[in-house]
Amino acid sequence: MGADHLxxxxxxxxxxxxxxxxxxxxxxxxxxxxxxxxxxxxxxAPMLADAIRPFECQIVISSxxxxxxxxxxxxxxxxETIAARVIGTTGEAYVGKHARYVxxxxxxxxxxxxxxxxxxxxxxxxxxxxxxxxxxxxxTGVGQAQIDLLVRWLRSPHE
Numbered sequence: 001m002g003a004d005h006l007x008x009x010x011x012x013x014x015x016x017x018x019x020x021x022x023x024x025x026x027x028x029x030x031x032x033x034x035x036x037x038x039x040x041x042x043x044x045a046p047m048l049a050d051a052i053r054p055f056e057c058q059i060v061i062s063s064x065x066x067x068x069x070x071x072x073x074x075x076x077x078x079x080e081t082i083a084a085r086v087i088g089t090t091g092e093a094y095v096g097k098h099a100r101y102v103x104x105x106x107x108x109x110x111x112x113x114x115x116x117x118x119x120x121x122x123x124x125x126x127x128x129x130x131x132x133x134x135x136x137x138x139x140t141g142v143g144q145a146q147i148d149l150l151v152r153w154l155r156s157p158h159e
Contacts (some may be wrong), residue, residue: 020058021157022116023150024090024104025082027063029121029138036141042077044141048119049081051147055154061089062104062118100125104132115157119150 028034031045059082065074066089075083094102100122108114121138134149136142
């Protein structure tokens with residue numbers, strides 16, 4: 001993807017197709033353990049890429065990385081299977097209770113609604129219960145249990 005395309009995508013994210021599921025993706029505590037050093041960052045991204053490869057889904061970056069790393073730089077660190085599906089970021093920060101959930105639901109509402117799940121380790125940033133949250137253990141990142149939940153949803157996202 002060229003820089004012009006990435007800048008345009010960041011400024012005006014395309015609307016998801018109403019029937020295409022959207023994965024809201026966090027990084028720290030998901031694609032790598034929370035305390036991962038630079039060499040271990042995104043070490044679990046290939047596992048996620050393998051899991052989503054057979055399914056149609058779009059990805060929105062909900063990670064706080066969106067505040068301090070350009071989207072173009074983020075995409076170069078992700079496997080192509082993930083990067084090619086990124087349609088944007090959740091946007092402005094919300095300060096308050098369940099911040100990540102509010103940021104995500106604002107994005108969803110701006111798009112006119114969609115079927116979504118969040119792969120995130122910050123359970124406190126979501127209401128309890130939150131059926132859309134697939135919570136990862138931050139100390140280890142995404143594991144097979146979370147991948148299984150994601151795949152089950154991707155097989156039948158409208159149920």
